[in-house]
Every structure is written in C-alpha cells, then in structure tokens.
Amino acid sequence: MQDVARAAGVSTITVSRVLRTPEKVKAATRARVVAAVRELGYVPDQGAGALSSRESRLVAALVSTLSGSIFASTVDGLAQSLREAGHQLLLGTTEYSSATEEALVATALSRRPDGIVLTSGDHTTAARSMLAGAGIPVVEVWELPEDPVDMAVGFSNQEAGRAMTRHLHATGRRRIGFVGGGRQAGRGGGRPAAGGGAADGDRRGRLRRRGYEAALAELGLGAPRVVPEPADGSMVERGARDLAALLECWPDTDAVFCSSDSAALGAVSEARRRGIAVPDRLAIAGFGDFEFAGELGLGLTTVSIPGRAIGAEAGRMLLARKSGEPVETPILDLGFTIVRRATA
Amino acid sequence: MQDVARAAGVSTITVSRVLRTPEKVKAATRARVVAAVRELGYVPDQGAGALSSRESRLVAALVSTLSGSIFASTVDGLAQSLREAGHQLLLGTTEYSSATEEALVATALSRRPDGIVLTSGDHTTAARSMLAGAGIPVVEVWELPEDPVDMAVGFSNQEAGRAMTRHLHATGRRRIGFVGGGRQAGRGGGRPAAGGGAADGDRRGRLRRRGYEAALAELGLGAPRVVPEPADGSMVERGARDLAALLECWPDTDAVFCSSDSAALGAVSEARRRGIAVPDRLAIAGFGDFEFAGELGLGLTTVSIPGRAIGAEAGRMLLARKSGEPVETPILDLGFTIVRRATA
C-alpha cells in the first residue's frame, strides 16, 4: 500500500479511501491512485483490514458433510448470497461429530467471522457458550430448534415425517413402516452411515421418525414398525437391507416412509428384486427430492426441501443482522412440499 | 491475550508460545497459562497471527458450483485433509463464469491464503497472472491442463471420453452418438445448464467429446453424431431432449455416450418412454458414477471418478509444497474407471 501511495504521490490513507470510499476522494487523485493500483498489481490485505476495522467480511459455515445431495446446495446458496454482498465463506466439515464441531467452532471464531451458520441443532455446551459469547449472529439451518442459539432457517423435520405418514394414510395405507434413519439415541457407535448420500445426522432423521410415530398414534395405526438396529453401509444399501428386515418382522406392511430418497432408492430396488409390486402391494415414500427421484419411471413420492433457499436466506439474515437491520423473522420456516409421484 | 498474560503473570509472548509451541515453555508456567486461557475463554485471533507471521493457515478453493454431485465430494475431501493439518478452507463459487472467477481470485488472494485450489483449467489472463504473482502453490483439479499454472490433480477427460467410446465399440456398437455436453465454443449465451447436477463446465464436457470424436476416427466409425445446439434446462431434461433430437437425425444410432450420469438418466428415461430397448437396441453410457447409477435395475454403465481423493490429494500437495517438501508428482493423474453395468 505504501508503494501504491508513493507511486500516486499520496499517503496510504488516501489509497485506502480510494479503495473503500472512492466518493470521498477527488476524481483526479482517485484516478492517479487507481492507475498506481493497476500498475503495481496491488491486492489489499483484507486480514490486516479486518484487524484494524474489526470487520472481517467473513462468514463461517459448519456443515456435517458436503457429500451426498444434502447440504451442497445450501452451501452453494449461502456462498452466492455472501459473494453478492462482498463477503467470503469459511467452510468447515464436522463429519457428524459434535466434538469436531466444537473444535471447529473454536477455529472458526479465531478468524473473527462476522457471522456463523451451522447445519446442526445440537451443540456441546462448550460450543454453545462460545457461540453465545462471540457476539456475532448465528444461524442454524435445516431444522427449527426449540432452543435456538440465535436465528434459524429451515423446516420442521417432525412435521415432514408426520405429513408424509398422513399422506400414506390418506392413500389408504394402514400398516406403515419406517426405514433408514433414526438410530437409537445413546446407542453410541461409529459415525452414521458414511458415503450414503442421504445421511444428514441422526438427529434430523430421529425427528422425522418422531413425526411418523406421532402420525401413527393420531391415526390409530398401531405400533411403529421400525427395525431396531439399522444396517451399516451406504444409505442406499441400508434402505434395501432395512426394508428386508422390516418385511421379515411385519410381512403385511403396506407402506414405508424412508428417511431419505437414497434409502428409498434402495428400498425400491429391494422391492423389485423381491417381485413386490410398488405401489400396489407396497407404497414407498422418500425424503429430499434428490435429482434422481423423478426419473426412470421411478417417480419417487417424496418430500421436497428448499435447500438452496435455506442457504441464501441464512446469508441474508446474517448480513441484515450485521448491518443493524431488524430481522423480522429470526426463526424462519421455509417449509417442505410433498411431491406425489408414482411410488406412493 | 494481554488479559490472559496478566492473569497468568507472564508476558504476552509467553502466552503465544504456550499456544503455538507448548514444549518450549516450562510445564509449570504452561499450566498457569492454560488455566488462564480456559478461565477467560480466550480464543486467539488468527487474523492477527497471520499478519504477524505471514502464514494464514488458510487455503482458498474456487469451484464452479457445489450443487449437483460433481464437486461436493472433492471439496469435502479437501476440507477434511486441510482440517487434519490445522488449516481452514475459504470457499468461493464461480457459477461457471470466468469473469466471476477472476474477481474471486482477487478476493481470495486478498486473504493471503497459503494455497489455492481451482476446479477449472481455463482462467482469464488477468487471473493467471494474479495466481502466478501470488507466490503460493496453486492446484488445478478435475483435469490435467496442458499448461498448468502450477500443480494439478485429476484425470484426462479426453481419455475418459475416448475410453468409453472404445468400450462401446468393443461391445459391438458401430453407430455411436454423444449426448449432453460440449456446447459449441464461441456460442456465447447464458450459463451452462443450471440445476442439472452434472454440469461441470463446458470445457470438460468438450474434452470428453473430443475424446469421443478421436475414438470414432481411430475406429473408423464415421462422423460424430451430436445434436448441434443442446437444449436448456436441467441436465436430466437435456439428456432426454438431446437423445430425442439425436434419434431424429440418426434413427439408426445404436449407442450414446452421455457427458454425465444425469444426462444418461434422462436418456434412459426417454428411451423407455419410446419403448426403445436398452441396451439391446440402444446402449447408453454415462459419466460420473453418481449415487443413483447402480440402482433400480438401472445399472448405468459409466465412468467413475475419484472425486473425494482428488480433493484430499490437492490438500496434501498444497501443504507439502508449503512446508518445503518436494512434490514428486506435481501433475497427478488419478485416473478413472469404466464401470460396466447393464445399460452398455
């Protein structure tokens, strides 16, 4: 910056002003500075600027994973809305471990971001207190926590599970099972089904399952039909194996709600292998409306989630809050849509 | 940091040492400092540290998009390998515009990252010179550019196109078409098929198409069969429409190589709609080995790419270079695999 100042015959602060508030500098001076900047290929150091101005123009996002159709579009939407507002995105992946999340919250905060986005509603107490103490806006996405740290954008996973179960009931099904999610709490054990494409944390899957169970109770459909210990492997494989196990226990099952489209894909495959007519003998519903859901005569009935919009809104809320604007809906429910296709 | 120092009865530099090089501080002192850090909930400011040490522990990644099964796992792999090495990821999305990329290169460099990863092989001259002038390691991923800026990790898209075309030939096909990629250069116009899920830039699609054309020539299979102006819309839709158009022009086509699995999915759907037997009457091959490729009796024959490994390797190369280790293979070909399933 000093080089630029020297070349333009001004002081460094004038260079700074040309870059940040050009209208406050006389046109002639500005032109000289701009020329010098170009000439020297000067790229300002935002880190130094942040240190001085106490504004980093950085937003951190902590997601469990990017693989597997779930959060990628949310991050994409977030990155885009931040870019348009001149902010940058610091990304961390927690791999579904809240211990890792806690560590990442610390490293993220050490960059002094102007805000932070989390794709998880449950945090360690240490993480929560760091977040609260950071004094920056926090947005939790993809669910609507009962006890949000600050703001939230998402939808009710429980309502989604309930709604789909009721949809299955409305189409005449009475013996409805649940596949591919909701590992028992306290079960411990390894990370949730890796690779899969649908894993989005036990927590949310459990919420959808709770909605399923609530609907069963409301509708008087008897006890839940869930295989106790989900298989390992990818979500697709798990959907297949869970369905097999489920039919083992309850052969008369006439519908299953799968915790993700990937699991539903596996379940549909398994049903076809067994010669079970879908949906005539067995209705299958998914969750997520992944790319493949509408294709191939598969026509998967599923729940569609506005993933990209969630990210974009999170960015907007964060920046609004930062610039002091009041955020009218700090807990924003973007809802979900039941997409009725062929399988249910 | 001063507060911590005061609380522990030491100087700030000792606090710094406890945090960065604990072994250089006497155990007793260290314990006092650690206690004070915990007590006060002190989180060091890495930005300030970076300014002082000229080491940001930040790596920037510029990808075209995260949506759509292509780069998500690469970014995931990168984030993970960086995290394990104590570095953080700064993410930007270019939305397939090299003008946006140029702007993002500038903003990324303004954070003084220790390295930068790009999912594109073509950059504006301005971008190239900024990258070269930054004096940091650069890794281009997902292709092996002829004229790399610095290092590269990926595979040959052209070879992949050639290999799959030869595979189709080896299975007896002689009238082979190409679907779903390779918009004509210089055509201008809007961004490449959005949403799709398979779009990974015109450039790489074009390379695969070039490989397809090379194979046709080598094998004496006549002129390429490509519809001149690809349809808009999602990649899946585009695959369907392109196939329809292709069969319009060359009704006797007996195989198509689709530039992505999404396009192949659309093509398979279209073929089924038309009652065309796959693969008996028409073989269909994809690219990418997306999650759905192996399922549903679809059994899509495709090309599998080690996306996650590409990201992980990119991180490793970057950090190796940074720490002065020699990088034995600055242009790393991770190859591809032809996955033969049912459709071809």
Add this chain to the structure above:
DNA sequence: TTGAAAGCGTTACCAG
C-alpha cells in the same frame, strides 16, 4: 479533500 499518528492482536527477533 487530504494527512499524521495511534492502534488492531499477534509473532519475529534479539536479549537476558
């Protein structure tokens, strides 16, 4: 409209 001085929170360098 422009500039000088004083930091921002940390680490490098050199002493002790």
Add this chain to the structure above:
DNA sequence: CTGGTAACGCTTTCAA
C-alpha cells in the same frame, strides 16, 4: 526458559 520491542498492513480518529 522468558521478556522487550518492533513490526505485520491496514483503518480509525482527529487535524489541517
């Protein structure tokens, strides 16, 4: 093993 001092590159605040 520990500390003082001087940066790092920028912006804020106050003057001119």
